[in-house]
Amino acid sequence: MEGWIHQRFIFSESKINTLKALVAAESCYYLPFETILIVHNSGEGPSNQVRTLRRTTSYVDDQDYIFVGLQDVVQKLLAQLLKAEARRSVLSIHGMGGLGKTTLARKLYNSSAILNSFPTRAWICVSQEYNTMDLLRTIIKSVQGRTKETLDLLERMTEGDLEIYLRDLLKQRKYLVMVDDVWQKEAWDSLKRAFPDSKNGSRVIITTRKQDVAERADDIGFVHKLRFLSQEESWDLFRKKLLDVRSMVPEMENLAKDMVEKCRGLPLAIVVLSGLLSHKKGLNEWQKVKDHLWKNIKDDSIEISYILSLSYNDLSTALNQCFLYFGIFPEDQVVEADNIIRLWMAEGFIPRGEERMEDVAEGFLNELIRRSLVQVAETFWERVTECRVHDLLHDLAIQKALEVSFFDVYDPRSHSISSLCIRHGIHSKGERYLSLDLSKLKLRSIMFFDPDFRKMSLINFSIVFQHLYVLYLDMHVGSVFIVPDAIGSLYHLKLLRLRGIRDLPSSIGNLKNLQTLYVNDGVQYCKLPHETANLINLRHLVALYSNPLKHISLITCLQVLDGLGCDQWKDVDPIDLVNLRELGMHNIKKSYSLNNISSLKNLSTLRLFCRGGQSFPDLEFVNCCEKLQKLWLQGRIEKLPHPFPNSITMIVLSLSVLTEDPMPILGILPNLKNLVLFRAYEGKEIMCSDNIFSQLEFLILRDFEKLERWHLGISVMPLIKGLGIHNCPNLKEIPERMKDVERLKWNYML
Structure with a gap:
């Protein structure tokens, strides 16, 4: 697993606090299927993170390629960022495209020294076409979190309001802001006023191809010209x-x-x-x-x-x-x-x-x-x-796309787009784009990335978009849209991605070719009509929905079902969901039965979230999921299922508060490679006897506050590569054989 220590998902302290509050709430937002909540312990430094866990393909590690021969540069720039200088200073990295400016900056940004020195961090990409308000919102959301209240507040603000709000937010914090890919001095000028100088050692890193931008960012800042190899x-x-x-x-x-x-x-x-x-x-x-x-x-x-x-x-x-x-x-x-x-x-x-x-x-x-x-x-x-x-x-x-009329991106300056291209991308001025005469085009894909687009009513579904395969509306997060009935006329549609939707019309059931329905990024509830069960070719349903879908088992092609509450699942007969590989469920209560999950014979990934403070019902059904590989359980567990399926390779137990040592049960799993235990056990001792955890490579123990002793047999964990122990204040000693194992920092793990 070379290189994995250097790659992770990092969010702000306030975001963790927001999520922590939501989990504790009696009725909380659904944490997306892929999200792992890490609760920060105030005595441990800025190691609070949210990590994303998602089924993806294996790959060849390429994160460190750029640092062949440049380790000295990393150390030199780290010294500049960490030196005892109270004023807010700017470190500028410049050089031609392809030299690795962003990769170098990311190496600095993610280094353990920076993580330990800057409790508040944010990263924005400016690029050639930038929107100052959108950049300011991005920083604020990184620092403060993405609650609905915050999003609504930000959308009502002017640029001046956002600037003042961000200054106030950062004023009492030691922060590091990464401003990547700055093309114009004006872009930096429009942002720098929002970064207060509280004389606490805060820093800003800029990357740019332009030498003059780098040199003018800070009169007495540090400028580094990246060299060739x-x-x-x-x-x-x-x-x-x-x-x-x-x-x-x-x-x-x-x-x-x-x-x-x-x-x-x-x-x-x-x-x-x-x-x-x-x-x-x-x-x-x-x-x-x-x-x-x-x-x-x-x-x-x-x-x-x-x-x-x-x-x-x-x-x-x-x-x-x-x-x-x-x-x-x-x-x-x-x-x-x-x-x-x-x-x-x-x-x-x-x-x-x-x-x-x-x-x-x-x-x-x-x-x-x-x-x-x-x-x-x-x-x-x-x-x-x-x-x-x-x-x-x-x-x-x-x-190359323009050469073969593969796609075109709308240019609001010329107010034009190619009539030969069957795929259109709209990055800004979406309302103006829709004023074009598109009636004669047989468009196949429309992808909106316009953060300011708010009027779905302007979209002529019945005429302009009737040939669409892809309708991708990555729109304004703070807005609420009404989806017209006419969307049901898009009979060829295979992928529909929407934001800001509270309910979908019953006509959605007409989309018999739909493969993917993705709604609201797991942030806002949406009502799905009963007709959703008519989507006979649907493979991926990713939506936080709030109403029962009793006939969901009719969608036999489903591979991913992500976002349903336990209230919606309890009346489902999943016997026909023979293709389901991934299931994510929230709001689980002890009074509910989950035994029907055992019917999902091809399930490989299962993530279950209890309602705030609740316990899981009986979990013995897990034994029947013979192809299960990844299991994540968040909530109190009175008794671990035994045995687990032998196929399991990864387990995350979060907030389990077990009273019995889980190691004897988990240790006999023959294929378990990754184990994360977060506030999972209340006891004073854990026992790892001989010949268990035969395949385990990575282990994290977090918030075992009562743990005093860890007994480790001689032949335990022969393949261990990485170990993380965090906030276990009473643990007297790490077993001798584990002292030489690579230490995993919490922020590198989840």
């Missing part, structure tokens, strides 16, 4: 990214060294070249790549744009389309892996066959990552949860 460092990087170094015979090595030399130390060019050659077998294939490159040498180097294009041209048709699709998202946007996979499926990019489409799509994403055309943004236990494309590759995707 040396020839030796370049070769080291190339080899690290090559998938099969052992098959590189001397003749191939000579060819590769020639090509790497022409990259002139630009990391992005080197890793993309390495990804390309990794998929070319044999000397002749490598020679062909070199011949292509040598035709485009200019000033004794290869233009990075040509290397990127060559790698793109090497993709299969299916991978080609999948890569281009990243270009329709706004620049610098982090994309959820599940999101892009479901979009690819809806568009028909994923071939049908014996293998599940979701698995094939994950393989495609994995392939793009191996080729360094897509970057890993976040992971959980070696699984990609979020990804992005580099700015230069984003530009390439847009350029």
Whole structure:
């Protein structure tokens, strides 16, 4: 699990406090299916995190590639950020695209020294097209959390109000704000007034391609120009990214060294070249790549744009389309892996066959990552949860998409969009876009990313959008939309993503081709009509819904059911949900029975959340889930199920407050690799006797406040790679054999 320690999901202290309050509340917002709540202990420092756990594809680690030869730079910049200077100062990193400015900044931002020194942190991406109000809102939400009250308040504020609000919010905090990808000095000028100088050592990091932006950000700040890699460092990087170094015979090595030399130390060019050659077998294939490159040498180097294009041209048709699709998202946007996979499926990019489409799509994403055309943004236990494309590759995707009329992004300045493209992306001025005459276009996909769009009533569902496969409305979070009945006329629709929806019309049941229904990001309840059960091809239902759906078992294609309350589940007969792989349920009470979950014979991931302070009912049904791999239980457990299915590889027990030591039961699981116990046990001793936890690799114990002794047999946990022990104040000693195990910081784990 190399590299996993460096990848995690980090949110602000106030967000954790918000979630903590919500969990404790009698009637709380649903924490999304993928979210793990970590409650901060005030005596332990800024280690409070929310982590995302989501089924994703395996990948080749690429998070540290840029630091070949640059470890000294990291230490130098850390020293600048941590030095004893009270004033709020700015550290600016500048250099050309592809040098690794953002990756370097992320390395700093996520370092343990920074985590321990700055209790409040936030990260924003500015990009070329920026909206100051949206950036200010993003920082505020990072610091304060995303409760409905906060969102509603922010939407009523002017830019001046937001600026004052953020200043007041940060005034008493020691903060670090990362301002990534600044193109214009005006962008920084519009933000810096909101960052108070309270003489407490707060810091701001800026990354930019523009030297003048870096130098003018702070008259006495620190400016670092990122250097190119040396020839030796370049070769080291190339080899690290090559998938099969052992098959590189001397003749191939000579060819590769020639090509790497022409990259002139630009990391992005080197890793993309390495990804390309990794998929070319044999000397002749490598020679062909070199011949292509040598035709485009200019000033004794290869233009990075040509290397990127060559790698793109090497993709299969299916991978080609999948890569281009990243270009329709706004620049610098982090994309959820599940999101892009479901979009690819809806568009028909994923071939049908014996293998599940979701698995094939994950393989495609994995392939793009191996080729360094897509970057890993976040992971959980070696699984990609979020990804992005580099700015230069984003530009390439847009350029190639326009060449083949794959998609177009609406330009409000010219008030125009290609009539030849069947996919439209709208990043701003959505209302103005809808004033265009779109009636003659047979649009296949419409994707709104406009944070200011508020009028769904302007969308002409019955005429303009009747051929749609994808309707993706990633709109204004604080608004409430009424979905018109006419949405039921979109008979071809395969993916529908909405925000700000309180209820859907009964006509939604007409969408017989719908594969994915995603509503409200798990933040706001939505009423789903009974007709939802008519969606016979629905595979992914991700919606926090508040009304019973007794006939949901009619949707036999369901693979993911995420967001239903126990009230909605208790009357369901799941016997026909033979394809269900993931189930997430909230508001569970002890008085409810969950035994019918045992009918889900193909269930691989199960996450159950008790209502605030409640206990689980009997959990023996878990024994019958023979294919279960990932189990997360949040709430009091009076007695652990025994035995668990042997198939389980990961368990999270949160707020379980067990009175009996769970280790003897958990330790006999033959395939358990990852175990997280958070406030799971009230006893004074845990006993790990010989020959248990035979496959365990990572263990976290958190908030075992009464624990005094940990007994560990000689042959226990022979494969352990990482151990985290946090807020166990009475634990007298860590077992001797565990003292040499890699320490896992809490913020790196969940």
